[in-house]
Amino acid sequence: MDLFEAIKTRRSIRKFLEKPVEDEKLQAILEAVRMAPSWANFQCWRLLIVKEKGTRDKISDLSYVESFFSPMGYKSNPSKKALAEAPVVIVLCANPARSGVLWGQNYYLTDAGIAAQNLMLAARAQWLGTVFVGVFEEDKVRSLLDIPASIRIVGLFPVGYPREEKTVGPQRKTLKEICYYERWSAV
Numbered sequence: 001m002d003l004f005e006a007i008k009t010r011r012s013i014r015k016f017l018e019k020p021v022e023d024e025k026l027q028a029i030l031e032a033v034r035m036a037p038s039w040a041n042f043q044c045w046r047l048l049i050v051k052e053k054g055t056r057d058k059i060s061d062l063s064y065v066e067s068f069f070s071p072m073g074y075k076s077n078p079s080k081k082a083l084a085e086a087p088v089v090i091v092l093c094a095n096p097a098r099s100g101v102l103w104g105q106n107y108y109l110t111d112a113g114i115a116a117q118n119l120m121l122a123a124r125a126q127w128l129g130t131v132f133v134g135v136f137e138e139d140k141v142r143s144l145l146d147i148p149a150s151i152r153i154v155g156l157f158p159v160g161y162p163r164e165e166k167t168v169g170p171q172r173k174t175l176k177e178i179c180y181y182e183r184w185s186a187v
């Protein structure tokens with residue numbers, strides 16, 4: 001699939017078939033993460049690949065954070081089921097000590113964000129689905145998976161074959177709303 005086609009048609013996928021993900025497709029996704037740019041090429045990310053159903057179920061149970069969702073009226077994370085349903089969950093971790101901090105900006109999140117987009121586009125390019133799940137009980141997922149305290153878990157990505165082809169998603173702002181030329185010119 002052409003890159004722009006993948007960018008345009010990628011959607012957050014939250015319903016998956018049971019069909020396993022072929023090893024070569026999973027490897028291609030991991031390879032896409034490996035090639036991402038990062039602060040000083042420090043490559044602060046680490047990936048944990050979870051296939052065991054019991055572990056995926058536990059991760060799914062930890063994807064609701066009451067203080068985050070209940071004010072919005074959510075009873076659950078919209079991706080809770082997806083984490084149990086998809087045959088693979090990629091846990092995207094990062095070591096903040098292995099990236100930059102400048103003017104108060106923590107670039108490990110940027111590094112991990114770029115890695116995440118490579119991951120999602122590599123999935124889409126192979127007709128696989130995924131979704132960035134950023135809301136979960138980090139400490140509990142960390143202890144479930146033996147992740148050291150110095151490592152942050154940036155996102156969870158259920159990966160699998162979509163149960164439906166989803167091409168329409170939440171609307172984006174127009175270029176006019178997000179681009180200024182030569183000088184900042186918000187009105």
Ligand SMILES: Cc1cc2nc3c(=O)[nH]c(=O)nc-3n(C[C@H](O)[C@H](O)[C@H](O)COP(=O)(O)O)c2cc1C
Pocket residue numbers: 010011012013077078079131132133134135136169170
């Ligand atoms: C940093 C980040 C965190 C997110 N966390 C969640 C989440 O916890 N649960 C969920 O269902 N979707 C989550 N999403 C998915 C967004 O809701 C989704 O990308 C957005 O609504 C646009 O829809 P689209 O991906 O289909 O284009 C997250 C996305 C990002 C980038």
